[in-house]
Amino acid sequence: MRLGLLPAAVLGFASAACSWGRFDDVADGAPVVLLEKPRDVRSGFGSALAAATVDGRAALLVGGTPGVSQAALFDLGRGELPTEHALTDDLCASTQGRCFLSKRPAALPHVVAPSGLELAFCFAVGAGTFSGGSTGILVECESRDRFTIPVPEVFATALRAPGSQPDPQIVALAAERGSNPGLAAGSERHGMAWYYPEVSAEPVELVPAQGWEEGFGVSVAAARLDEARVIAVGSPAVGRVHLFRGAADEAPAPVACVEAAPGFGRSLALGPVTPGDAEPELVVGDGHAITVLEVEPLLEVGSEACIRVEDAAPVARLECRETGEVTGCGGAELGSALVLGDVDGDGDNEVLPGAPGLSGRGMAREGAIGV
Known part of the structure; x- marks a missing residue:
């Protein structure tokens, strides 16, 4: 690398x-x-990332400080040098309503909006309200189409808090690969995570077998494995990553927990990273290094007790x-931000x-x- x-x-x-x-x-x-950093994207440029690829063309969303900044979309081309200037620099802009930029936006390369419209190069950018719209997860596309996904009521209530400068409600987001993907979301402030089988579905709450724990929902990741859906949720305050699995027509249930030192789970990704292998790996950042784990063996561990990361047979560890x-x-x-693309x-x-x-x-x- x-x-x-x-x-x-x-x-x-x-x-x-x-x-x-x-x-x-x-x-x-x-x-x-x-x-090139757009003028209207505030400090922390590069703190929020999401990458999407459609028919060999790649695009990268780059945001500033989560909760207060907006984001820009860059064209990475088809293997050639990227375009230095942003295609658009007003994603999650406060001028279009109230938007709290996610620390972990989610790429939706192909998605069917709740209206039934098929869209490409879309991103779940954060949480809030578009001007004149409903409250929830905000999705914006390269085509300038946009829509809102409903959220659990406790989170929606916080988003609707009155005042011109409310407390930022920052949500972590992750989508499965493929067309019309499922979407995972988490809120550290509320210690919760939830999942959408598709963007037009109602949210399903994810609860770890160990019960509530500090920092649950800081990071999330999602992937499809055979006919199942796998979701990972990080609790870096206690150094844990929880795995949930469910069939396409079932609510995901806890199946495993991996733990290490505090910080483990600060960022997450689920997807194939081994060349030529389509099976997903779990990629975990802790702010110092990145650990890569095989997913399938973890799904057989059981959720009753957490296992140490060294017992989970890491595939690789990337360090600076x-x-x-x-x-x-x-x-x-x-690894404070981590995406696959x-x-x-x-x-x-x-x-x-x-x-x-x-x-x-x-x-x-x-x-x-x-x-």
Whole structure:
């Protein structure tokens, strides 16, 4: 795996395939492209990420500080160099209503809106209300179409709080791959997570077998496995990731829990990352490193007790290593944001971890996105 470094949001494209083990300098001759930060996207550019691929073309949503900023959409092309300027820079904009940008937006490459309209390159960007619309999860598309998904009443009540400067209600979001995907959501503030079999469905609450715990819902991930749906929910305050599984016509039930040191589960992704293998892996960030786990063995563990991550047979562990022009690993916050996407159009996912505190090429804490 190679790491590209430049101010704000950066993509480094290596000519070789992604390799597990460590972050390295930019490969010789590998182009590194600065994605220009739009004026209206506030501080923290790169704190929120979501990638979508449709017919070989990739797009990347990049947001600023969750809850207060808005987001921009960039065209990554079809394996060529990305476009440096945003296609649009007003996603989750307060001028269009009340929107709290998600710390973990969700890509919806192909989706059927509640109206029945088929849409492409859509993103669940956050929670709030479009002008004149209902309250819930807000979805915006490259086509400028948008719609709202209903949320549990306790969360909807918080979103409807009066006042011009209400407390941000930040939601974590994740979608399955494929057309008309299911969607998972979580709220750290309310210690809850829920799931939609499709975006037009009512929310189904997810409850861990261990009961309520601090920080449940900070991060979520979702994937399809054979005929089942698998959802992961992080509780980094206690260092746990909970797995839920259900058939297409069943409510997901808890099936496993993996634990490590506090911070484990800060960010999550579910999807295939091993070249040539369509089975999903669970990718977990803790702010220092990224752990990759096989999903299927975990589904047989049982939900009664949590197992330690070292007993879950990790496939790989990705860490930041200071070498050459890469510095500041101790405060890099590696994996504070984490998405999977087929950036180079070869049919295999790349892991895109955010590292907002990383330094490089003489620029202190300018941050980077690795590919």
